Amino acid sequence: MRASRLVTLLLLLQNRGRLTARQLAEELEVSVRTVYRDVEALAAAGIPLYGEAGHAGGYRLVDGYRTRLTGLTADEAQAAFLAALPGTAAELGLGEALATARLKLRAALPEQSRAHADRIQERFLLDAPGWYGDADDTPHLTAVAAAVWARRTVRLRYRRWRAPEEISRQVDPYGLVLKAGRWYLVAGGPSGPRTYRVDQILHLTCLDEEFTVPPDFSLPTWWAGHLADFRARLHTGHALVRLTPEGARRLGVTPADDGWTQALVPIESVDHAHGEFLRLGTDIDVLEPPELRARLAATARTLAARYAQ
Template sequence: MKSSRLVSILLLLQTRGRMTAAQLAEELEVSVRTVYRDVEALGAAGVPLYGDAGHAGGYRLLDGYRTRLTGLTADEAEALFLAGAPGPAAELGLGAVLAAAQLKVRAALPPELRAHADRVGGRFHLDAPGWYADAEEAPFLPEVAHAVWHSRVLDVRYRRWAEPTDVERRLEPYGLVLKAGRWYVVAGPGPRTFRVDQILRLTATDEEFTRPDGFDLAAWWTEYQRGFPARLYRAEALVRLAPGVTLPRAAVVRAQEGGWTLARVQVESVERAHGEFLRMGTSVEVLEPPELRARLAGTVAELAERYGDSAPAAAP
């Protein structure tokens, strides 16, 4: 709708400063001609908006001009208050800031939209972590957030899953991401992703770094998620599956006698696959890799020895 688009132009110029007609058109997904017409409409309505010609030109608002948030729709007001997750904000040390900001926005809303926002706060609560995951303690999260905001280098001792597990790293933190209740810092060089709760020691430095031009945290994270399965499942196992048994990430090679199937399965590591296949009991037989088959055989032999006697061992 045109009225919504006019408010968007005002807010864009208010927050970003001078913008060209082409930039506004790209942001609003309309034609440049439409932007010209909208700018004329704003001027006719008395909005102090000026256009500068030339290479460095564009549209801008008169210095000091501010617009109130009367252009919010009911859905936008609800989304604004629903997006304000108090738990993550508190973890970042911004709980009071978030509350103050919401109070100011609420005061600027018309009465009917204020009622919508209040209803959202009373009927929806965001709780990101899963049921069966313990809360991850991330004691260095405020320091990491400070370094992200001020573009400061961090020297950290970090615990990873591969050997050697504890390593020293120099991080240029570009941004923080909260995924399923767990905080990640995206940092250069690379960039690469690090779990904040796995930082064992942190030293904040006064060294300032420069973020790469055009780095988009949201876009980078989306692409990172797309490649996650390929990074996670780096190994492969050849297995025999009992009749009717299927596995995710499994590609059937061929059918065998008795309804069994031969399949190749992507696995994260020998250690992780050992536990996953062990839980399946006699429904699966691992043929390759040899180290995984040998490890399973050793565990089964140990269990057979432990449970071989009919009576349990007497308590001491």
């Protein structure tokens, strides 16, 4: 375990340059004290690294030093081939580059690891888009990706759901996120980072102006916070319900040992919950709120009368 961690620490310094002990500890998921011990062990083994004190300090390798510890294990080779998404790369204009890279990677692997990688390609396929919907038309995706890579400010005309429906903005494209088959641009502006659906970009112009991403911005961290905030704003109420074992399974609630399960579930609104709960049919009994129960009862009476004819 420690040997693997030492290799990872060394590769982090090689690929990223100067890193503080705290940054290394966060990457390796260990304590700062452990990082100190690991750095001492690498130095004792003859690895030319040194530390710099002060606010801008940290550990780094001597300029020009490159480790040869870049061989992939079987598990790492599997992960690399599993993470390669041909469809996604093609959308970003990198399909040919990915195919070439995979050929080079496969050729560099030992025979056993190559066999593992081949089995991954034979047995696993990631199809990101959801069911019951065509893929979004994203004619500006390649241009957006190019601006993200080049760190160039863009001016875009964008269509949104509220008035005014069409707006023009100048933003700094920090990164792209693929969520459930849909591309989102995370871009900085006067009010901080915001998300834009790439398929709703009507026109885009890449400017000559370069920008710098704030040093405290992390795309994965920001996106996780954005999703948490979205879910918190989405579910503003609760409903008290009783569920059959099948209803509990379909709603993702842990069922009771037998019979009905009572649960308090989050809802977006009475209107939304009405449509969602109707799908469960007789597998759900809504107890509260009263207006939702009354709404479902009225719908049930209407349906009964219609099908009784």
